[in-house]
Amino acid sequence: MKIPIKKSKNISRRDFVQTGIQGTTLLGISPIAVPFKTFSPDKKTRTVYGACYHDCPDTCSWKITLEENKITHFAASTSNPYTAGKLCNKMNNFPKDVTFHPDRILTPLKRTGNKGEGTFEKVSWEEALRDIGNHLRKTLAESGGTAILPFGYAGTEGLVQNDAMSGRFFARLGASKLGRTICGDTAYAGVASVNGNALGVLPEDLVHSRYIILWGTNPVLTTPHLVPYIQKAKDRGAKIVLIDPYRSASVDLADWHIQPRPGTDVVLALSMMHVLFQEDLVDQDYITRYTYGAEQLRKHVEKVSPEYAEVITGISSADIVRLTREYAQTKPSAIRALIGMEKSANGASIFRAITMLPSLTGAWRMLGGGLSHFTFELFDDALNWERLTVSNDIGSADRRTINMVEIGKALTNKSLDPKIEVLFIYNSNPAVIAPNQNLVTEGLKREDLFTVVIEHFLTDTARYADYIFPATTQLEHWDLMVSWGQCYINLNQPAITPLGEAKPNSEFFRLLAKEMSFEEDYFAESDLKIIEKTLDSKHAYLKGITFKYLEKHGWARLKLPTPWLPFANGNFKTDSGKCEFYSESLLKEGKPPMPEYQVPNKSNGDQSRFPLQLLSIKSTAHFLNTSHANVEHLRKSEGALKVEISVDDARVRHLDNGDKVKVFNQRGEIIARTFISENIKDGMVIIPQGYWSSLVEGGSTANALTNDKLSDMGGGSALQDTWVQVEKIT
Template sequence: RDLAESKEGAQTILPYSYCGTMGLVQSQSMDRRFFHRLGASQLDRTICASAGAAGYEATIGAKLGTDPEKFKDARLILLWGTNTLTANVHMWPDILAAKNNGARIIAIDPRRTRTADQCDEHLALLPGTDAALALGMMHVIFAEGLEDKDYLERHTIGAEALRERAREYAPERVAAICGLEAETIVSLAREYASVKPAAIRINYGVQRHAGGGMAVRTIACLPAITGAWRDAAGGILLSTSSTFPLNYQQLERPDLMPDPTPRMLNMSALGDVLTKTNDPPVRALYVYNSNPAAVAPDQANVLEGLRREDLFTVVHELFMTDTCDYADIVLPATSQLEHFDLHKAYGHFYLAVNERAIEPLHEAKQNTEVFRLLAARLDFAEACFKDSDEEIARQALEVSHPSLEGITLEGLRERGWMRLNLKEDYAPFAEGNFPTPSGKCELFSEKLETEGLPAVPDFIPPRESRASAPELAAKFPLALISPAAHAFLNSSFANLPKQLKQELRPFVEIHPADATARGLEDGMRVRLFNERGSCELYAVVTTRAREGVVVSPSVWWNKLSPGGTNINQLTSQTLTDMGGGATFYDALVEVEKIS
């Protein structure tokens, strides 16, 4: 209350959260209402998916795509930047069914993942070069007349401009950019354009570098060029999020915000937010559903901010995370077993409810209850602060939309889950009707042009690579990527004995040639470092990492890591081209053995 009523005002207060509970009620309802009403600084929640979402929406119009359950009927599947067996495991049976029916499965990933092991082919391109590969495919498709001219004419804008752009990306040029063979690019393009149905499953690893938004946008153009959208089992899927037409206005109540609207602060630049923002400075941080002391990029800067003596930090948590170590107050939170929630999805078309199995233990409270109590303490009179969790869930479903027809909270509680009311042969863009300003797939985007970005897809190189930053690469020659560890969900579960046993220890995969050049051996304790910081890991010498690239599955807690720091000591606060996203996979490093 004192900060909210001070001269500097409530904007000195910053909520910091993401998707820790993975539910709508506990992650984006009463909390948003409270901070909106308070007039606190807004948090731009960009750390995971914002760049890809911006690039995809600039092309398609919304996060809509192929029905995941239709992938089983595809004849060709490109798993592009997705380790499906780790990060999208419920989709794997449909991929496997397609393969058993004769489909070819191709993995496109800098690392040879467990998913790539199960595919017919693996293209290990250099990190951050996905847009160049897609443009190289377009070059071949247009040059050989393999495009769907009718679909392009009727359902796209900018086809000729894209054709001209693609002419710049001959397979030989793309091969040099991506670290692939020109013949491989030609073969991929021909196969993608000629085999029907052809489906692309793209995931968010593709967008965690400086040109991440444009990379997703470029790949998202491919189905329109070949007419893959005509088939229910063709097209592309990034996320199913926009398929859920829920009432977010009722959930979050943005109308409660004061006028003028409070400032927006980017969570992917938390270090700078805490150490450099002065108009006014952040004086109170309320953390829930997240663990920024482990997951936020440029950790040295983040931890410097969290150590500030004049920063009052509250953390609402289930476990004593790294972030809790910097808190002035730690509030005990509930687990999924102790609270009610409503769940949508970003990888399928099912709504589900999470019923409370037991009463909250000891003093634990769910997010919604904490914010109800805070609202009451601050004398917020609006009736929405008295809504129960069940009432909030019901409000989320108060939408007149064909996809939600017949879906009620009562039905969900009876069954546990319900599929969105979509056609059996759901093919969202078979006849065009894209939710873009033009109503067409926008291969040329006026919106991006007005924002100073290329209107037509282009390759935006990583900020840190041998090609784009040769002087930096002379000191730090290895490209680092830090994909999801198989047994963790970001930093969730990374403290549980069973999960830790499965992951064994923090490690970095390094190609044998790179290891030999540095005198490194398998199992050796090593130091990864760059100008931002360092961390200690165990070397795994393997061809799963391509030469010039090191891979460290994440996110380990600092306190459970050798040396007390994790991989985010090496990542930067540089933002993506679109969406203000984090660039976790855009970092150059060096590796040395620890004597």
């Protein structure tokens, strides 16, 4: 998930005059000197603090020890109580696996072969930037700025290297905007349509819960640092319920596993509401004071009896009633949800329905009661985003937006006017992470598309580049790290000088701005200056958390009020100020005012030709999205690309464990090995996300099969509404 950035208000350009520590040297093209403010260069031993850059809610803090400028120890912070001395197995060996990996790209490269072939020659920064500048000037003159598209996501979640300088550059160009909605936006849209924001139970406060529903989330794998808090609650007597179509690694944490059919959670939640109303398990006082539309909701769910829901969800009516009673009567009760369920045509509706449950039962009144979801809005409030983004005030506000979920369509759409002629890709690997993979690569292959990629490795996407630029890793640049899953802020300090000719993303865009003769002061702002200004908000959550403090300690927990009870007395952030069971504003937009269930894919006949629903999920233990999938020892640990299939579905196809199969539909085909398991019900298969197409047999991965349709709200992807067939390759 990408941390959404607040739209900034009007700021005077004079605010950006100051040239920072890097700014004095950065406008030259020679390799930059990263300022090591944190140590004296003549000291033999020094310590540097930083944090993981991955798109992961845990945002772990780390500590690096160097002797004579060589890294001698890289480890998780033991002082940060959330990180608690542990990185995950993806990151334990980060310096060797990424920064010092022998395959790392360390000079600019220019394409010499066909697109996709992966043949390049070394070029100088000067030559490459000049050529790109020429392309940009020609495109601006002939087609206008919107023929240029940036494509970046959360390959690094650091606020500076993610988009601080690139955002300014593309705004100044008047380029098309990228709708960065592929992950989290649908979930957020659903939750915020009810509560006005997605804040709720803080991760640490789950220890106070006595009943925790892990709804569509797999904390053991995707938020490992949350697990000790859930375990502590369990040790203190809490019951843990896992609701997930997949018997994930988190099943061992749970006392009860409920397996609905994928995408039907909205029906399960509506049916729970039916039982709450029918058995008078609601908190009428809370509803009267703090909610809107309860009577409409009561009528809306009358028809969603547990018996009706059983047919759709596959959960017995008795279990639905039992779950509802336990949830309502055990206090405090919490629902923990994250993102996974959003990726369907029902995505936002699921989150809307789930979000209503704690307000119906009044769970918000108690510490450890309510919904535990995203935390990024705490940082949204705390930081000075106006100083970070600037780009919202540059150029035209109504630039065209291309949804990143539909990048394949956008690159191949002949009637798009103007068509995309120049594509900049950084912090992302769309040839693998975007749905409808074959359409995406068809677009990337276009000879009339000029593609620039900023990367560490020759990824599947970088193979299609006209130029590749070497990016620094987290050990080589400054950044400010916030989190979407916990409450700690980190300063990432560079431990070493950038290897080879690698430069931070921010520096790439400063240099390109210079090539374009963009002389605005905001391009001269250094990374350190951006960080210092972003921290300078005077917000109470940042009391005492200054640049100097973070430089000394590395991390800090936001100074949040205690106890943290955001909706104990209402105070919802909706227009009405109430929890909205019924949404007048969605009705005005032509959307259902209350959550509804849509039967997926009924219209296109997918289910008759391709009877198995594909869930392409984050189930790899050694990759983070597509990062690390090229690291040999991690790839070996993960094993070959597998398709997980139920015992009965395997039997009717005469499949044994480990058989080589093709998984296919109308969009593509992949080759995988079968893993016959009881983790899933009949009618669905699981293929993990993350593998690189260029490193698997057959040259395609899960997204060759997924569709690029959008979910019901928020512009996210409905990629789990994908249907496939599996056949043995003989």
